[in-house]
Structures are given as structure tokens and as C-alpha cells.
Amino acid sequence: MAEHRTMQRRALLDAARTLLSEGGTDALTFPALAERTGLARSSVYEYFRSRGAVVEELCAVDFPVWAAEVEAAMAEATTPEAKIEAYVRAQLILVGDRRHRAVVAISAGELDAGAREKIRAAHGGLITMVVQALGALGHDEPRLVAMLVQGAVDAAVRRIELGAAEHSDRIIEAAVTMALHGVSRVSRQEPAGE
Numbered sequence: 001m002a003e004h005r006t007m008q009r010r011a012l013l014d015a016a017r018t019l020l021s022e023g024g025t026d027a028l029t030f031p032a033l034a035e036r037t038g039l040a041r042s043s044v045y046e047y048f049r050s051r052g053a054v055v056e057e058l059c060a061v062d063f064p065v066w067a068a069e070v071e072a073a074m075a076e077a078t079t080p081e082a083k084i085e086a087y088v089r090a091q092l093i094l095v096g097d098r099r100h101r102a103v104v105a106i107s108a109g110e111l112d113a114g115a116r117e118k119i120r121a122a123h124g125g126l127i128t129m130v131v132q133a134l135g136a137l138g139h140d141e142p143r144l145v146a147m148l149v150q151g152a153v154d155a156a157v158r159r160i161e162l163g164a165a166e167h168s169d170r171i172i173e174a175a176v177t178m179a180l181h182g183v184s185r186v187s188r189q190e191p192a193g194e
Contacts, residue, residue, distance in 0.1 A: 009047050011037045013061065016054050028054065063123075066094060070126055080133035081180055084149065087130050088179045091153050092172040095160045149179050 015036035019027040028051055034041040048054045073090035077083040127146050134142035156175040160168045 005047075008037070008039065008043075012039075012044065012047055012054070013058060016058055017062070020058075025055075066097070067123065067126055069094060071129065074126070074129050074133075080136040083133040084130060084179055085176050087126065087133075088149065088153055088156075088176050089172060092156055092160065092168070092175060095157055095168070149182075152178055152182070 012033055015033050016028055018036065019029075019032055030041050030044045030051070033039075033044050033054070037044075048057070070087060070090040073086040074083045077086045127143075127150065130146040130149060131142045134145050139145050152175055156171050159166070159171050166174075
């Protein structure tokens with residue numbers, strides 16, 4: 001019985017990933033989950049009390065796996081520049097992966113404070129690695145620059161997700177080039193007026 005419930009829970013999470021990757025958070029409804037899994041809608045409520053609970057469990061399951069893939073790519077890099085490139089490239093390559101697409105949809109949607117904090121904590125380890133790489137490059141404010149690099153990654157993710165006119169490979173290369181050349185030129189600039 002417990003194994004059957006585990007399988008049904010996994011099926012519900014898989015259906016939720018598909019719904020999120022196809023239609024964003026609006027597509028994630030209990031009737032849609034029931035239809036995708038062949039369960040009665042009342043059965044879905046036996047596993048999850050709310051849509052937020054589904055989202056929170058997906059965050060707990062998928063985000064650490066996705067983050068570990070990015071972290072592994074960064075760990076293989078041998079120079080600070082290569083670590084930054086791996087950080088940008090790995091995230092953008094993973095855009096096509098359903099887990100990543102679900103995480104993007106979740107991140108853009110409504111999350112309770114607990115779920116948002118879990119995502120921030122998992123993402124914090126990646127940002128720390130970027131901060132260390134930027135510090136090794138001599139940046140005075142590596143945390144600020146790391147957040148700006150992530151902003152560029154987020155913009156590239158949205159461009160890929162929207163099916164922009166450029167092929168995703170061009171978007172990835174442009175984001176990597178911007179991050180690498182941007183981080184090499186931002187270092188030690190004096191604020192205007194000083």
C-alpha cells in the first residue's frame with residue numbers, strides 16, 4: 001500500500017512538472033492533475049492539501065537536483081572565469097529540461113515564504129561559488145556582481161522560454177560573453193562623481 005501511494009505521489013509530481021512546463025502556474029490545477037494521472041480529484045487532495053503544497057514539494061525535490069548539476073559544472077572548472085562561464089552555461093543549457101522549466105514556472109508564480117526560502121537556500125550555494133570566483137578576479141563587491149550576473153542569466157532564461165527569434169545556442173553564447181566580459185570590466189571602477 002505504501003509503495004502504491006509513493007508511486008501515485010510521484011505520478012502527481014511528474015504531472016505537475018508537465019503542467020508547469022507547458023502552461024506555467026495557471027495550468028497547475030487539481031482537475032488537471034487528476035486528468036493527467038487518472039485519479040479522482042478527491043484523491044489528489046489525499047496527497048496534497050493545496051496547489052501550494054504541490055509547488056513546495058516540487059521545489060524540495062527538483063531544485064536541489066538542478067542546482068547540483070550547475071554546481072558540478074562549476075566544480076569541474078579550473079579558473080575563476082571558467083567557473084563563471086560554467087554557472088551561466090549550465091543554467092541555460094538546463095532550460096530545456098522539464099525540471100528546470102518547472103522550477104522557472106514555480107519561481108515566477110506564487111510561493112509561500114517557506115518555499116521561497118528553500119529556493120533561496122539552495123540557490124545560495126551556487127551564488128557563493130560565483131562570489132568566490134569573482135573575489136578571485138579581484139572584484140571589490142563580488143556579491144553585487146554575482147547578483148547582476150544572475151540577472152543576466154534570468155533574462156536569458158526568459159528569452160529562451162519565450163522562443164525568441166534567436167536560436168537558444170546564440171542566446172547562451174551571448175549571455176556567457178556578456179557575463180565574462182562584463183565581470184572583467186566592472187572590477188575596481190570608481191563611482192561617478194568621485
